[in-house]
Amino acid sequence: MHRLAKMALDTGEADSPEAAIALFQKYRVRIHLGAGWADTSAGQACFLTALNTSARAFLGGVEVHGDLDHRLTVPLFEGRHVREVIGECGGHAAAVASTRLPTLVIGEVPKGPDAGFCVQLAWDGWCAWISPWQQDDATSFGRDNPLAGVAAAALGVNEAFLHVRGEFAEAGHRVVGLSLWNPLAMADWRDYVGPDLQYLPKDLWLVGLGHLGQAYAWTLAMLPYTAARAHLVLQDFDKAARSNLSTCMLLGSHDLGKRKVRVVAQRLEAAGFEIDMVERRFSSNHRVLPGEPSTALIGVDNVGTRRELDTAAFDLVVEAGLGSGHHDFRNIRTHCFPGPRKPSEVWRADAAVEAGVELSDTYKKLAAQRNDICGMTLLASRAVATPFVGAFAASLVLAEVIRPLHGGGVHAALDMQMKNLSYRIGAPSAPHAGLPTPYLEAERPKLRPAPKHRELAAST
Incomplete structure (x- = not known):
């Protein structure tokens, strides 16, 4: 659905x-x-x-x-x-x-x-x-x-x-x-207008190419790369299903049944990016080999994979998680590693156990009408999601990678509520503790007059 x-x-x-x-x-x-x-x-x-x-x-x-x-x-x-x-x-x-x-x-x-x-x-x-x-x-x-x-x-x-x-x-x-x-x-x-955009990531590893992973890829493909564009390793094992069309920014109806990693790779290669594909699950056996990207963007929605980041030995990991219910699907949380806690400390092993789904009256009625309790339970368990939340999360995640290239820091954690940005908290900015992300020079920005800001008290 x-x-x-x-x-x-x-x-x-x-x-x-x-x-x-x-x-x-x-x-x-x-x-x-x-x-x-x-x-x-x-x-x-x-x-x-x-x-x-x-x-x-x-x-x-x-x-x-x-x-x-x-x-x-x-x-x-x-x-x-x-x-x-x-x-x-x-x-x-x-x-x-x-x-x-x-x-x-x-x-x-x-x-x-x-x-x-x-x-x-x-x-x-x-x-x-x-x-x-x-x-x-x-x-x-x-x-x-x-x-x-x-x-x-x-x-x-x-x-x-x-x-x-x-x-x-x-x-x-x-x-x-x-x-x-x-x-x-x-x-x-x-x-906090920040410095002009001068440097862009040269090598990145994207794990998960669903809602969030495709938002990362989309945002990367909006950046002002010159003829020299980034090398990306794309990792996913899943195929595109019809429900993905409502959340994934690089999928069309003609992509149904295809592996997501191949669809995204085709779009990005056509845009000039150098692509390698990994068509298997991310696991504790992952190791970064010489010449492979040491900065990773994580776009998965399960605790088990996040816990495995402990052993991956990336120099910088940025991941995001989204709310899943109709009340909180606009909520965004990001993490950067290395940080004050390891991934396995942020996500405990018992958090990977899924709670049972309690059906509302609407789903109970549908299950009875259609004689399909399993199907309605599965539908009820699925998250509410939309790509305008994923795109906003992607801008936050890419900022954590690009900011240190311009002398800024990273945030170990950030929490945002898109419905009302007055509700945002997080760790103070700190220098990135690992090796810097390899970079390319960005295309020289086009200059326009600075905007005339109007003074409105009700700003967020």
């Missing part, structure tokens, strides 16, 4: 999978591309991430309107025309904007936007934020950094989803933002 629409079953709003899908097919969103959006890698990453993630969440459709006559320069879509990519990623290019659609604006705000939900997606260096539209603040973008573009897109799609679901009365009427240079900064997060 669609992993986000499943929340309607879990909350009791829908009494069948079909009714849940029908409800989500009422949700629509518009992306307006204003002047200047395509001038930077951050702007292109913001648009592409907003398009990809909203198409997998708003099943009624994603309308794209505005300045569409551009060719893209980010590695994953280099040389492709915007209109072609819109269709490929599940959107619809509109010559005339529909009325009363929730709108995400990237670039300059249109004259007289619809009086309903309309927010700007913005970035400046390592800072990413969204804010209610204001016609006197035409410049919503600053120094180029695609990590911030990805984060801004994820925040914007999340805000629009909160709005259509009616989950949060303030959605669309607040400023939400953070600095990836200092993700724990609260009231003063705008002060």
